[in-house]
Amino acid sequence: MMGNARFRRTKVRTIICAGVAWSGLAVTGAMAASSALAVKASMAASGAVAATGVPAATPVLATVSMAAGAARSAGMSPARAEPPGTVHPQLWPELAPAFPPDPALEARITALLSGMSLEQKVGQLIQADIDSLTPDELRHDPLGSILNGGNSGPGNNDLAPASEWLAAADRFYDASVDPSHGPHPIPILWGTDAVHGDNNIIGATLFPQNIGLGAAHDPQLIRRIGEATAVEVRATGLDWTFGPTLAVVTDVRWGRTYESYSQDPQIVRAYASAMVTGLQGAVGTPEFLDSSHVIATPKHFLGDGGTGGRDQGDTRATEAQLRDIHGAGYPAAIAAGAQAIMASFSSWQGVKMHGNRGLLTDVLKGRMHFDGLIIGDWNAQGQVPGCTNFSCPAAINAGIDIVMAPDSWKPLLANTLGQVRNGEISAARLDDAVRRVLRVKLRARLFDEGRPSSRPLAGHFELLGSAAHRAIARQAVRESLVLLKNNGHVLPLDPHARVLVAGDGADNIPKQCGGWTISWQGTGIGNGQFPHGESIFSGIRRAVAAAGGSVELSPSGEYKRRPDVAVVVFGENPYAEFQGDIGTLEYSPGHPADLNLLRRLHSRGIPVVAVFLSGRPLWVNPQLNASDAFVAAWLPGSEGAGVADVLFKSAAGQVAHDFRGKLSFSWPRTPQPTVPDHGKPADSPLFPAGYGLTYASDVTLAPLPEIADTRDADRIDTRSFFAAGRPGAGWHWVAGDGWPTTRAVPRGVGVADGGRLRLSAVDHAAQEDARRLGWAGGGPALIGLAGQAPIDLRRESNGQLSIGFDIRVDKAATREVDAQMACGQGCQGSVPVTNALRGSSAGQWRHVRIPLACFAKTGADMSRITVPFSLQTAGELAVSVADIRLETGTDGLLDCPR
Numbered sequence: 001m002m003g004n005a006r007f008r009r010t011k012v013r014t015i016i017c018a019g020v021a022w023s024g025l026a027v028t029g030a031m032a033a034s035s036a037l038a039v040k041a042s043m044a045a046s047g048a049v050a051a052t053g054v055p056a057a058t059p060v061l062a063t064v065s066m067a068a069g070a071a072r073s074a075g076m077s078p079a080r081a082e083p084p085g086t087v088h089p090q091l092w093p094e095l096a097p098a099f100p101p102d103p104a105l106e107a108r109i110t111a112l113l114s115g116m117s118l119e120q121k122v123g124q125l126i127q128a129d130i131d132s133l134t135p136d137e138l139r140h141d142p143l144g145s146i147l148n149g150g151n152s153g154p155g156n157n158d159l160a161p162a163s164e165w166l167a168a169a170d171r172f173y174d175a176s177v178d179p180s181h182g183p184h185p186i187p188i189l190w191g192t193d194a195v196h197g198d199n200n201i202i203g204a205t206l207f208p209q210n211i212g213l214g215a216a217h218d219p220q221l222i223r224r225i226g227e228a229t230a231v232e233v234r235a236t237g238l239d240w241t242f243g244p245t246l247a248v249v250t251d252v253r254w255g256r257t258y259e260s261y262s263q264d265p266q267i268v269r270a271y272a273s274a275m276v277t278g279l280q281g282a283v284g285t286p287e288f289l290d291s292s293h294v295i296a297t298p299k300h301f302l303g304d305g306g307t308g309g310r311d312q313g314d315t316r317a318t319e320a321q322l323r324d325i326h327g328a329g330y331p332a333a334i335a336a337g338a339q340a341i342m343a344s345f346s347s348w349q350g351v352k353m354h355g356n357r358g359l360l361t362d363v364l365k366g367r368m369h370f371d372g373l374i375i376g377d378w379n380a381q382g383q384v385p386g387c388t389n390f391s392c393p394a395a396i397n398a399g400i401d402i403v404m405a406p407d408s409w410k411p412l413l414a415n416t417l418g419q420v421r422n423g424e425i426s427a428a429r430l431d432d433a434v435r436r437v438l439r440v441k442l443r444a445r446l447f448d449e450g451r452p453s454s455r456p457l458a459g460h461f462e463l464l465g466s467a468a469h470r471a472i473a474r475q476a477v478r479e480s481l482v483l484l485k486n487n488g489h490v491l492p493l494d495p496h497a498r499v500l501v502a503g504d505g506a507d508n509i510p511k512q513c514g515g516w517t518i519s520w521q522g523t524g525i526g527n528g529q530f531p532h533g534e535s536i537f538s539g540i541r542r543a544v545a546a547a548g549g550s551v552e553l554s555p556s557g558e559y560k561r562r563p564d565v566a567v568v569v570f571g572e573n574p575y576a577e578f579q580g581d582i583g584t585l586e587y588s589p590g591h592p593a594d595l596n597l598l599r600r601l602h603s604r605g606i607p608v609v610a611v612f613l614s615g616r617p618l619w620v621n622p623q624l625n626a627s628d629a630f631v632a633a634w635l636p637g638s639e640g641a642g643v644a645d646v647l648f649k650s651a652a653g654q655v656a657h658d659f660r661g662k663l664s665f666s667w668p669r670t671p672q673p674t675v676p677d678h679g680k681p682a683d684s685p686l687f688p689a690g691y692g693l694t695y696a697s698d699v700t701l702a703p704l705p706e707i708a709d710t711r712d713a714d715r716i717d718t719r720s721f722f723a724a725g726r727p728g729a730g731w732h733w734v735a736g737d738g739w740p741t742t743r744a745v746p747r748g749v750g751v752a753d754g755g756r757l758r759l760s761a762v763d764h765a766a767q768e769d770a771r772r773l774g775w776a777g778g779g780p781a782l783i784g785l786a787g788q789a790p791i792d793l794r795r796e797s798n799g800q801l802s803i804g805f806d807i808r809v810d811k812a813a814t815r816e817v818d819a820q821m822a823c824g825q826g827c828q829g830s831v832p833v834t835n836a837l838r839g840s841s842a843g844q845w846r847h848v849r850i851p852l853a854c855f856a857k858t859g860a861d862m863s864r865i866t867v868p869f870s871l872q873t874a875g876e877l878a879v880s881v882a883d884i885r886l887e888t889g890t891d892g893l894l895d896c897p898r
């Protein structure tokens with residue numbers, strides 16, 4: 001089934017693989033095979049998905065002819081000496097233009113261009129954040145677009161009601177078309193991260209995060225989610241979203257894994273087309289970018305998911321892997337008419353994407369005929385060699401058309417203007433970038449639409465969280481749930497039963513939603529911020545009440561009356577971007593509360609149904625063993641009732657909704673991440689991608705091994721340094737009177753420095769999960785955690801992470817005490833903690849957090865930390881410490897020394 005795709009044949013063999021099917025769904029389109037043969041033929045996907053009924057927009061394709069050298073550097077055989085990051089555009093899919101030539105449109109752009117001042121033109125290339133730009137400033141500096149970052153909102157309030165967003169949209173629009181800009185003002189665009197619904201707006205419908213949608217394997221549903229999202233964004237007067245994310249994540253330790261639909265390029269490809277079409281409307285039809293649709297921005301181009309689990313890291317894939325795995329979604333998105341594409345923070349083969357002209361210009365704009373605009377990511381220009389946040393001709397010359405300069409826009413504007421004047425940025429490049437921005441604005445009918453509040457859907461706030469949209473979200477929740485275990489057919493549940501609902505995720509909508517929810521990290525909010533949303537507990541209560549059963553909610557699991565069954569909802573707490581990067585796949589290392597809860601209920605003979613909320617598959621063998629049934633619910637969003645729809649039979653005893661979700665990522669067998677070979681699933685997963693039981697399955701899961709040995713010579717845990725009584729992977733305890741003489745203390749139990757220093761195991765939350773560190777005085781000495789290989793904590797330090805730990809003073813300090821982070825001999829940062837320790841009552845545990853930035857400020861080179869934690873004093877002291885890790889949050893946060 002090839003849909004409407006046309007293929008232009010070349011002399012060279014063209015390989016086409018089509019009709020890939022999962023769960024009865026056929027996806028058509030040419031498919032790039034990642035085999036050696038794939039390099040012989042260039043392929044691309046039309047992205048047309050039969051099931052969606054999307055008019056197979058623009059036919060794609062084909063071709064190939066390839067130089068031998070190019071073949072080698074594409075991963076075929078030892079490469080010729082070529083600088084890393086060199087691109088061979090002829091290896092990439094050649095797309096037919098998604099839009100037919102439009103001389104009238106281009107003539108209108110030419111006319112606009114000729115009337116624009118240089119300042120106006122350069123302004124179109126720069127985007128500011130609404131927290132750092134006022135409408136008055138916009139009257140003076142004519143920027144082409146604005147955004148709201150995850151923590152930004154009208155009047156610097158990200159909790160502002162929808163009406164204030166619309167009012168702000170009017171204010172910025174008015175300023176952009178102010179007569180101060182001369183006779184030809186250019187109306188402004190406002191972009192937002194509407195990535196699982198219009199998620200910055202209180203009251204919006206929040207759909208499952210992408211990883212859950214990937215499990216649904218339903219492009220038709222994805223298109224409807226896109227349509228509903230666009231309508232809700234339009235209600236607030238905005239016209240542009242930064243999505244969909246087309247990352248193909250190959251290492252789920254990455255904190256953005258949940259933004260990825262799947263590790264399977266085919267799913268990403270099918271969804272790319274469906275989501276772009278849903279958001280923008282179908283190309284070539286009157287609905288395309290009409291007043292109920294918004295501009296889509298597939299992101300992050302390219303290789304964002306291949307960085308080995310590090311946010312903004314480096315993807316060391318071959319060119320063929322970059323194209324076939326990480327690039328899988330882009331041809332489909334472009335064919336569906338995507339108007340913007342966001343460049344990735346990450347690098348490919350060590351070269352920052354924001355400076356990669358070969359990929360941005362030669363491949364995307366040249367080979368793939370993408371005629372929309374490329375937007376940069378949040379101050380990512382500053383990471384290009386030779387650039388700062390305030391000046392980066394290299395990014396514009398590489399092909400970025402709009403630089404996202406949230407707080408750096410003003411100096412960037414001045415500097416870019418200077419670089420245009422002195423020729424560092426050519427007039428041709430400037431005009432091309434402005435032409436692209438204007439093309440998108442014209443296609444989006446921005447010049448004809450008028451003020452945001454005058455547009456058809458604007459102000460119709462009843463569309464936010466409307467019944468129709470919530471029904472789509474609830475369906476998506478049902479379809480995304482994956483059943484991993486159902487021993488003894490404990491599911492489906494009888495709604496007439498006495499049901500205990502336990503776990504801290506049971507009645508917790510923010511936890512269901514994850515990051516990019518109202519706030520950037522999805523933190524600092526409660527159920528009250530979801531006026532239309534429903535928790536998983538609330539959905540269960542309604543289902544059971546309707547049938548005449550009884551429900552008891554008890555997060556701790558203690559019940560008043562013995563239940564017939566317990567549903568335990570637990571899992572990861574919200575995070576976004578690098579704050580979600582982890583070092584081990586073990587769920588919640590060192591925090592056994594959820595496991596203890598499952599075990600307690602299980603040991604009492606109560607059937608236990610685990611509902612696991614997470615942004616990725618994690619190693620949960622102990623939790624699987626302690627449950628009779630186990631459901632991977634991902635981050636389902638605001639419509640928690642979709643869970644009860646599937647878990648419970650109807651009052652009449654029928655199964656209304658069976659499980660139909662299948663894993664879109666494989667589930668790990670061990671906590672050790674297998675270093676991914678791009679796209680190749682991890683070796684021998686516990687459950688492979690595509691796995692998922694239904695009520696008809698007769699599968700009993702045998703008990704699984706529970707030893708989580710996270711110590712692994714090859715790996716370093718860059719997040720958790722000591723948890724559950726063990727150092728994290730790659731770390732060990734040390735003690736001594738200075739770095740050269742500091743010695744390892746095996747297991748963190750023993751004496752050092754002639755008996756002056758003493759380490760012993762003590763209990764905190766569990767048996768021997770803490771260490772008591774003792775100093776007998778008599779001169780400076782330190783006790784801490786060291787590793788063999790240095791770790792780079794620059795991103796974490798800039799990103800406002802802290803090192804946090806639980807501490808109890810067992811014997812008060814007689815001299816000053818410092819916390820230190822060290823980076824080799826003579827390289828360290830020190831933060832006094834004497835007062836913090838003095839302030840804690842003796843014998844009481846407390847939590848302390850020290851901003852990493854304090855260590856950077858006081859001399860630590862954060863790019864090569866070898867000792868992430870140590871305490872040093874010359875006097876006497878005894879403290880117990882537990883759970884030493886990088887974290888966010890403000891409880892117990894110390895100030896940096898001045």
Ligand code: BGC
Nearest residue numbers: 148149150193242299377378
């Ligand atoms: C993220 C993007 C996002 C942008 C604007 C960046 O940090 O990487 O995905 O669109 O911020 O919030």
Ligand code: BGC
Nearest residue numbers: 148149150151152378520577
């Ligand atoms: C995010 C923004 C967020 C900001 C906070 C960025 O990396 O993408 O959306 O508001 O950080 O500093």
